[in-house]
Amino acid sequence: xxxxxxxxxxxxxxxxxxxxxxxxxxxxxxxxxxxxxxxxxxxxxxxxxxxxxxxxxxxxxxxxxxxxxxxxxxxxxxxxxxxxxxxxxxxxxxxxxxxxxxxxxxxxxxxxxxxxxxxxxxxxxxxxxxx
Numbered sequence: 752x753x754x755x756x757x758x759x760x761x762x763x764x765x766x767x768x769x770x771x772x773x774x775x776x777x778x779x780x781x782x783x784x785x786x787x788x789x790x791x792x793x794x795x796x797x798x799x800x801x802x803x804x805x806x807x808x809x810x811x812x813x814x815x816x817x818x819x820x821x822x823x824x825x826x827x828x829x830x831x832x833x834x835x836x837x838x839x840x841x842x843x844x845x846x847x848x849x850x851x852x853x854x855x856x857x858x859x860x861x862x863x864x865x866x867x868x869x870x871x872x873x874x875x876x877x878x879x880x881x882x
Contacts, residue, residue, distance in 0.1 A: 809841050
C-alpha cells in the first residue's frame with residue numbers, strides 16, 4: 752500500500768511538473784509579447800516627440816516671418832528667411848533630442864573652460880604683460 756501511494760505521488764508530481772513547465776512557457780511567451788509591444792510603443796512615442804518638435808519649429812519660424820512681413824512690409828523675404836531659420840532650428844532640435852548633438856548648457860560650457868585652463872592657472876583670455 753505504501754508503494755501504491757508513493758507511485759501515485761510520483762505520478763502526480765511528474766504530471767504537476769509537466770503542467771508547471773507548460774505554464775511557464777506560456778507565461779514567458781506572454782511576457783515576451785508584452786515586451787515587444789512596449790518597445791513598439793516606446794519607439795512610436797519617440798517618433799511623435801521628434802516630429803512634433805520639428806513641426807513646431809517650422810511653424811514658429813513661418814509665423815514669425817509672416818508677422819515680420821505684415822508689420823514691416825518686407826514682402827516675402829521675412830517669411831522666407833525665418834522659415835529657413837525655423838527649419839534649421841527644427842533639425843537641430845531633433846538632432847539634440849536624438850542625442851546626435853550635445854546640448855549647449857551653460858554649466859557644460861563653464862566646465863569645458865575649467866578643463867582647458869593652462870597649467871599656470873591664468874585664464875586663456877588674460878593678456879601677458881611680459882610680451
